[in-house]
Amino acid sequence: MTEFLSTYGVLLVGMVLAAILALSLYLPLMAGQLSLASPGFYAVGGYIAAILSTKVFLADGETIQPFPIQYILFEMLVAGVISGALAVVVGVLALRLRGIYLALATIAFVEILRILSLNLEFTGGAVGIFAIPQPFSDAINYLWIASPLLIVSALFTYRLERVGAGRAFIAIREDELAADTIGINPTYYKVLAFTLGAILAGLVGAISAHFLNTWNARQGTFDASIAYLAFVLVGGSRTFLGPIVGGMLLTALPEVLRAVAGINGLPTWFAQLLRDGRLIIYGILIVLVTIYFPHGLVSPNWLERKAKTNASEAMQRKAAESAEKNI
């Protein structure tokens, strides 16, 4: 177990962070808005934490080691506020667009931020900012910050799905025109959903900068945008559990394949395929999951069905159904 934790502790932190990032994309999607801007805000949050901790919070001109956790919390606050403010501006401009058009506008936003960070002086260009001070001696302790954030944001999203604002989001997703006629202001709620997602991404960025110990322009990219989208759609886009499951599974997948490749007694070619062709399998699985689980691995129907299976009546009906199908 110790060996497992020491090998995969860091991966666990990565999985938790990925789950929150997936939620940050899920929030605007709740309101029917496909925004791929999360990596942009993630990058902004990370730069804020990286700059504050290496240039501002200094003692005698040196970074503080170990870095106090309350400072990280403060950085997260700043990152959240700035990401949120930026999101309101971008959101008001971009949320007039829908579907793939909004997605493309947010891709452009992310790409423009990336090129800016390559060129600006204070972001350190391609090398980025490094030697970011550490609050913990062991990286697995980042779970103490990351897990509460995941739990809080999951609970928040869970509640949101059941209260006024969240219902407004869903109403807009189902039919924006109808929502408008029953007195829901679509623009307001769309910008709200977008901003909430951006704040979440900014917060994760601030943690990640410390966690990765370095921050650079490669953190917020188009690849990341699409990866987060895959988290949500593979996990399921109709309940908050979907993105969490998707983010965790897809982050763990390459490492799982790496571990499988290391098992003794596998045929050489198979081990080689697992090792060098990990991403081939990753690609195939993404295609398969989208095709065979179009509602994602976790869908509300599935949850309901599972609840129902407790009742024997439902079980019988299901058995009858499957028998029917087999005929």
Added chain:
Amino acid sequence: MLYGDGVGRTSVCLDKIGDMNFGLLLQQTLNGLAIGGVYAIFALGYTLVFSILRIINLSHGAIFTLGAYFTYTLAGEAFGFNGVLARAALPLGLPFPLAMLLGAVLAGLTGVLIERAAFRPLRTRNADPLLTLVSSLGMAVLIVNVIQFLVGAEIYSYPANALSILGPLPTAINFGNETNAIPVRTIQIIIFIFSLVILAILTYFINYTRMGKALRAISEDAVTASLLGINTDFFIMLTFFLSGFLGGIAGTLVGLSVSIAGPYFGIAFGLKGLAVIVLGGMGSIPGAVVGGFIIGLAEAFVPANMVAYKDAIAFALLFIVLLVRPRGLLGRSGVQKV
């Protein structure tokens, strides 16, 4: 000619400052047109699929890469020393133009395969179009990594005599004179002319053939088209074939100009292609062409001291166009309903 005694040349340059500007204008225009031509061909592949299915095929960048590799293989060139196919080569190499054509056909067939594997199953289930975005991305990941697994990550380039059919070619053609050179790379000019030919053929096909007209009918209104007895499935496959073909051609053309820089060769291109189709109008065929040339020219005309932001131009344009005129320059209205 350009290189010599530093002092003397500087004064020449000052005398001719007026001509220089005109020369530079001409040179950058030609460069921009050549880049724009490839953007246009590539973006047409995106736009064809979008016009029929209203879906962006994110594996298009990977097909671009694949097309370049297919041509390389068919030309009989050997692979490097890494990957499963280390040192392998076809026993017989095709002449380059034939290899290019066949490579593009293979890329087109791959497009059809992708449609069967990643698009059709979702379409028949009436799945969320966003899912198709993800499954096409899965395909892109798959293709790129299969290439790497098979032939490694090294740089490949086409044989030096690839264009020997055109006779002996200089590396650049001078549009100025001896003292005031306005050189443009020959390959750029060839690519530009070739792009125009491809665009002309495609325009003819779409506007004047039965198949092309059917394609247009489907893109206008798929339901009515199928009621009129047009076999939509066939035409969707045809669209993917054309799209893959164009992507593959674009890959080979860029590979001719800069060599194949590894399996990730087409990814940046794929991203920029998105900007092109938005600028021109999503799903609009003339739009993709116009968008391609505009972005090519805009990139060529970046002031020398702003070159660091060259790659941001396409995306800044994309962002602005979406905000000001979301249907793009030549797109149809009504995109808000999508």
Added chain:
Amino acid sequence: MKRVRFLLLALFAFTLLALAACAPAATTAPSGTSAAPAATAPAGSSTSGDPILIGIAVAQTSNTALLGQEQVIGAKIAEKFFNERGGINGRPLKLVFQDTAGDEQGAINAFQNLINKDKVVGIVGPTLSQQAFSADKFAEEAKVPVLGPSNTAVGIPQIGEYISRVSVPVTVFAPGAVKAAQKLNANIKRVAVAWAQNDAFSKSETGVFQNTVTDTLKLELVTVQTFQTTDTDFTTQATNIINAKPDLVIISGLASDGGNLVKQLRDLGYKGLMIGGNGLNTSNIYPVCKAACDSLLVAQAYSPELDSQINKDFRAAYEAEQKKAPPQFSAQAFTAVQVFVEALKAIDSKSKLSGMSLDQMRQELNKQIITSGAKYQTPLGEIAFDKEGEVIQKATYVAQIKMNADGATGKFEFLK
């Protein structure tokens, strides 16, 4: 029926996954030894034939794989080479490869696997400086020595006590290259610089080159152009450079982008001297710039032409396999493995490695590298390490590329 079968298929895939997810915990012992049996065992139980494990964590996938692939080749040659020469005083060495891909998280995961599961004594890697800033910290915490084979950015050895590198920082060789250009053309006054803005190697390198040009040599910097390693068109930059009328162009980039800029500059009629940085120090640029590579000066941390026994052996081994001269990245990876091997030999001669625990071995190995002051005769020439783990390389090289008439092959000719 069809649908059910599909579902089953997908289910099967995921059962496999779920199974795999448990595998690391369940198969802890075997997977730890998968790379080499029994070397993970604590002190005392290992016999003389047990291999000593060295980890190689470089980018074998992602768009960084072109570099990582060269490093893998170099390391594999080293493994074979030193095992044929008696390994570590009779004990074989075995390399364990873990792919870092191109990102930070991937590098961390690879390091964690090597440190905790594969239980290597030292790690060669990662490929990129950015990855090093991230992953090296974990080796430092676990007290596992790391040799960076290609991290050239400022600040790498300073990450910690256990972090060293064999790749000389750019400050060392940049001035030499510009001076070599001045020897070839005494009238150089106007210098243009171009660099890949999204690449950390190039950013560090171009800073040094630009300082050398303006501050040290008091030359005029007429234009600075940037590009991205993923670009496919360089005519804008090439035209801008030519219009600035330079006598010398200095390019910091990687093989594909840098090579293309060289080619497009020549195509457009630039006739003057050009210097390519370390990223262009690879025979991989031949297929890119072809005949236009000719006469390009390259600042080198490694020269295939170096006249020493170890380099000749390395070069012969590389050429036997790859049919071309070894690139810098391969030589540096070879060197990193060599340093580990020789340091382990030195320790073993003092007190038997077989009597040490893994932790002891790792600490002794690091001590040997940074405090012994030992010198290593490597393909890079003679190197040593200072107390911080920074490499002290006796010689850096400037070569000029001479292309053969076929335009496809050529050689890096020593320039002294």
